[in-house]
Each structure stands twice: as C-alpha cells, then as structure tokens.
Amino acid sequence: MSETIRNTIMRFALIVLFILSGFTVVIIQIIRIQTVQKDELEKIAAGQHGTTEVLLPNRGNILDARGRLLAGSLPEYYVHMDTRVEALHLKKDSLYLRYADSIAEGMSRITGDMSAQEYRQRMDWAFFHGRTTKERDFRICPRRVNHMEKKEIEQLPLVKQGYYKSGFRYEQQHRRSLPYGNLGSRTIGSIYAQEGVGRSGLEKSFESYLHGKEGLALRQKIEGKKITIPLNEAEDGCDLLTTLDADLLDVCESALRQRLNRTQADWGCCILMEVKTGAVKAICNLDRNKDETYTEGINHAFIRVEPGSTFKTISLTAVLDDGKKDLYDTVSVQRNGWKFHSSCHTDAHPKDTVYTVRSALAVSSNIAFAKMVTESYENKAEKFVNKLKNMGLCSGFESEIPGATPPRIEVPKDAVTLSKMAYGYSVELSPIQILAFYNAIANGGRMVRPMLVSRIEKDGTTVKEYHTETLQSSICSSSTLRDVQAALHDVVWDNNLGTAAVLKWNGHIASKKAQSDLVHIAGKTGTAQLFRNGQYQNRQHRMTFVGYFPEEAPEYTCICMIEHPRNSGAYDAGMDCGTVVRQIAERTMAYAGEYRWEKGQWVWKKTNTNKTFTP
Numbered sequence: 001m002s003e004t005i006r007n008t009i010m011r012f013a014l015i016v017l018f019i020l021s022g023f024t025v026v027i028i029q030i031i032r033i034q035t036v037q038k039d040e041l042e043k044i045a046a047g048q049h050g051t052t053e054v055l056l057p058n059r060g061n062i063l064d065a066r067g068r069l070l071a072g073s074l075p076e077y078y079v080h081m082d083t084r085v086e087a088l089h090l091k092k093d094s095l096y097l098r099y100a101d102s103i104a105e106g107m108s109r110i111t112g113d114m115s116a117q118e119y120r121q122r123m124d125w126a127f128f129h130g131r132t133t134k135e136r137d138f139r140i141c142p143r144r145v146n147h148m149e150k151k152e153i154e155q156l157p158l159v160k161q162g163y164y165k166s167g168f169r170y171e172q173q174h175r176r177s178l179p180y181g182n183l184g185s186r187t188i189g190s191i192y193a194q195e196g197v198g199r200s201g202l203e204k205s206f207e208s209y210l211h212g213k214e215g216l217a218l219r220q221k222i223e224g225k226k227i228t229i230p231l232n233e234a235e236d237g238c239d240l241l242t243t244l245d246a247d248l249l250d251v252c253e254s255a256l257r258q259r260l261n262r263t264q265a266d267w268g269c270c271i272l273m274e275v276k277t278g279a280v281k282a283i284c285n286l287d288r289n290k291d292e293t294y295t296e297g298i299n300h301a302f303i304r305v306e307p308g309s310t311f312k313t314i315s316l317t318a319v320l321d322d323g324k325k326d327l328y329d330t331v332s333v334q335r336n337g338w339k340f341h342s343s344c345h346t347d348a349h350p351k352d353t354v355y356t357v358r359s360a361l362a363v364s365s366n367i368a369f370a371k372m373v374t375e376s377y378e379n380k381a382e383k384f385v386n387k388l389k390n391m392g393l394c395s396g397f398e399s400e401i402p403g404a405t406p407p408r409i410e411v412p413k414d415a416v417t418l419s420k421m422a423y424g425y426s427v428e429l430s431p432i433q434i435l436a437f438y439n440a441i442a443n444g445g446r447m448v449r450p451m452l453v454s455r456i457e458k459d460g461t462t463v464k465e466y467h468t469e470t471l472q473s474s475i476c477s478s479s480t481l482r483d484v485q486a487a488l489h490d491v492v493w494d495n496n497l498g499t500a501a502v503l504k505w506n507g508h509i510a511s512k513k514a515q516s517d518l519v520h521i522a523g524k525t526g527t528a529q530l531f532r533n534g535q536y537q538n539r540q541h542r543m544t545f546v547g548y549f550p551e552e553a554p555e556y557t558c559i560c561m562i563e564h565p566r567n568s569g570a571y572d573a574g575m576d577c578g579t580v581v582r583q584i585a586e587r588t589m590a591y592a593g594e595y596r597w598e599k600g601q602w603v604w605k606k607t608n609t610n611k612t613f614t615p
Helices: 003-035 038-048 095-111 116-129 147-153 201-205 246-263 308-321 357-363 366-377 381-390 415-421 431-442 478-493 573-589
Strands: 051-055 069-082 137-139 168-177 215-222 225-232 239-242 267-274 280-288 294-296 330-333 338-340 343-345 353-356 453-458 461-465 470-472 502-505 508-512 522-532 535-549 556-563 593-598 601-606
Touching: 051 225, 069 147, 095 116, 095 147, 246 267, 246 280, 246 294, 246 556, 246 573, 267 431, 267 573, 308 357, 308 366, 308 381, 308 431, 308 478, 308 522, 308 535, 330 357, 330 366, 338 366, 338 415, 343 366, 343 415, 353 357, 357 366, 357 478, 366 381, 366 415, 381 415, 431 478, 431 535, 431 556, 478 522, 508 573, 522 573, 535 573, 556 573
Parallel strands: none
Antiparallel strands: 051 215, 069 137, 069 168, 215 225, 239 453, 267 280, 267 556, 280 294, 330 353, 338 343, 453 461, 502 508, 522 535, 535 556, 593 601
C-alpha cells in the first residue's frame, strides 16, 4: 500500500472519529438535559415565557352643561400580601423576619387604619399559621388605597423589590369620583367596582361611549427585568356633556331637603327643565333613611305613579279641545259628594256650590271633573283615551335613564273607572312625563322630549350631538291652550280658590304657597291617596306641584313630588310642594332677569344671561 493511500485513510479515520465524538457529546448532553437539568431549565423557560395582559382604558368623564366635572375616574387598589412567595421562606436569609416590622410600621403610617402591631399580627398569622390559600394570600389593608398611597407603599423596604421578593400585589378597582357629592348621583349613575362598567343611570346608558376600548400587551422577562410591550394601545372613553347644571342641582336639592326634613316624608323628587329645549337642568331624588336623614336613592323621577289632581289639567285640555265644555260653563258640586253608579266622589273642601270649569281647576274639585268627563265621554271612553294619545301621553318617550317606566293609560272598562281617571286615579305617569305635558302648555302647545345629554366628546372633538326632539307639534288648539293657561294662573293667583295660592288663618293671609313676589308662577297641585296593601290609605298621600315660570315668558318648568309627609298637619300639596317650586323659581330666576312695569302690567325681561350664578 502506497504512502499516499495510507495517509488518506488515516485522515478519513480521524474525520470519522471526530464526527463520532461530537455526536457522542450531543447524545450525552441531550440525556443530561432530559434528566439532570430538566427541572432547572423548565423553571428558566417559565420565567422567560411572555404572558399577555389586558390594558384598561381610562373611563370618560361626565360633565355638566358648563363643562364642570360631575363624575370622573380615580384609580384605587386593594393591597394583597402573598406569604407563599418562596423568597420569604429561605432559611439562610428570612426576608420576612428581617422586614416584617418595617412593613407593618409603614403600612400603619400610610393608611392610618390600624396600628403597626395589628398589621404585624395579621402578617404573622398568614405567614406562620395560614393553612389555606385564602389565608396565606390575604388583603393586608382592609380598605382600598388611592394612587398616592400605593406609591408610598411601593417604596417600603422589601416591598420595592417587587412581588417575587415581598409577595405584595395590587388589585385595581374602578371608582368614580363625584366632586359634587350626591347631587344628582342617582341620575348620573354608578359603576361596578371590579368590572368598571356602568351599573345605573347615565353611566349604564352610555357605557359603550364612556368605557372606551381595551388594549393588549405582552409582559415578558428579559435580562432579569419584566417589561410590558404594548400590542394594541387602549383607547380611552369619550366624555359625556350633560344638560345638568351643578348650581341648579344644588338649588333644587337644598329646597327639597329642607321641606323633607320638616315633613319627614318617605321620599321626594324634583325636576327642573328648560321650556324651549327640553334640557333637564336638575333632577334630585331623596329617600328617607332609618336615621331620618335623606340621601339619593331610587330614581323616582322616571317611575310611574298615580298622578292625582295634576291629571285634571289633562282632562280639562281634552274636554275643552273636543268642544265638550267651555271655560265658563258651570258645574254643581255637593257637600255630601256625588254618587255615581257604585262610587261616591268627594271633594277635599266639601260644600254645596256651583263652579265654573275654570274655577273648578283652581279649587281642584274631584266632583266637578268626574262630572265633566263622564258627561263628555260616558259610553265613549275610547274617544277620551284616543284624545290623550293624540296629546302624546300614552306612548311615553325614550329616556336616557335605564329602568324608566312607560305611562299606563288604558281604555276604562266601566264608567266608574272613567270617572276616577278624570282626577288622576286608575292611570299612571312618571313625574318626568307629567312635567313634559305641562312643559308643552308653557311652550305654546309644542311637546318636546326631556333630554339629559347634549353631546359626546373625544379629546375636545364632538363625536355625537343631541338636539331638541319634538314629540307633538301641538297638543291642542291655540284657543284651548289659552284657556288652560288662564285656569293654571288661577291655581296660584286666586287667593280665594287657588290651591297653590296662599294659606289663610282667620281670614288673613298667613303664608304664601307657590305665589311669589319675585317671579310669577302658574301650575297645578295634586294630591293622591296611596294604594298600599291592596287598598287606598286614608292618611297617606302623594303630594305634587308642577308649574312653569316666569308666567309671562316661560323659561323653566318644574315639578316637585313628595310621598307620605308625616309632619305636615293638613295634606296640602300647595304648601308642601308649591313652596319648594317657589323657592327654586326665585333662586333660579334671580340671576337671569328682572320684572319691569310696562304698559300697566309687570313683564319679565332677561337682563344678563351671562351672569355668574351664586346659589
């Protein structure tokens, strides 16, 4: 064999040997990884593996008509400590024992909820004695901390080293800040703290705009540090610009609260609305608590009830517009009531007399209205209901408040039911539906939808705008409208008959109800017995006054409803509710205009619409 061939074989053998050696090393390393290093490498891989997390958007703000904040988001956090974290249990260097006192003292100083000793006891129990997962991963602070407190907690010894050293983690909660407290809070609404979505009121109705769009991020550990890489940025929610006015909310609530404290009623509701636009400027709902204080509770403004005598204006409009009666036709009433089939109708001030149709509304005679409606529509009850339907009363209207109930006005099955409908029983309307009808009377017969939101904005740009919506171009003829307005004037300004005029004692005026020296109001009182436990209660009533002002050139319509006043003595809607509307009217109009004597009469004139309002 030649030397050349032998050298070639040797080189080939060396190459083969080298390849076999490398292959052997690879096989050995694979076996080692699968056996000896398996657990260690899996732990490293788990640490390097990225996880996705949802990026929460900032919820939009709710603003009043002047751009002032009614509801905004503030981040709050539950602080948890997980004593299962491995670093806290290392025998050579017990981080827990080294830093427990410092953490307890810091938590006590920052939150002020418990002493350092109490914090240490809670931590020791979870660390040494906790048996279940719940006990060892516990909420160290009983309340939610705000963003600034969280920042301080994050700087405590050991805590600043992160979750894998201290066990401290934070559960973000969604809370809405209400700068004006409970003013209009039931209408503004609330959100679920954990989910951060609307629960009631405007917060719920406009959830799709306020919530925004959630984003997505990748959270990954790189070179020992955890970083968050946004995949899709979160899109913040839009701002909601309402028609509400914080100043007028305060005016309405303070007037209503003052009366409720005096009468100790079950609840009270008040709504103030612009006549021309239907923009609701204030809504307040106050419910009586067990300690006899009042707070925002149920949104009574949107829940239907029997309206009582405020419905008489609706009946009057129907009979006048159908030509069944004239404003100066007469109707007789009896001291002992009027027996009609199986029912007997009575008046609050019984006497044998004769009223005109106009004065019957001023004195609010049940007998007179029962007679007028049955004489006009007996055996034609469907025609009466159709008339109400043509006035826009039966179908209701779309509301921004979830849970708003539609009106209940049905064709009566018998004449007795029809006679009771005439003065507000066997029918149901919510306060805001009653207000919409009276607003139409003030608005020249045009009924507009009450609106709570004017526009939706995103970063100062209008996303959606809402305009005044006409429900009925005219609820009645112009002549009927003038007659109804004249009758409503008497309710407040006829000192002999008007149920919202004055309170007399020994023939002298003791006090005024809805009658004001500062602003002229027209409107109607209503008193309805409460239907509870299957029957009407003799000494439990729902009181109402609804009216508009100034009468000469209506700017606002207002309703006040009070349920079951206990300390009012006589049941007097003019005194209980009329005075509330009067106070609201005086304070609302004081900054916008003044009365002037022109051509032999007082005329209200706007003087400075830009004037700053001071409640």
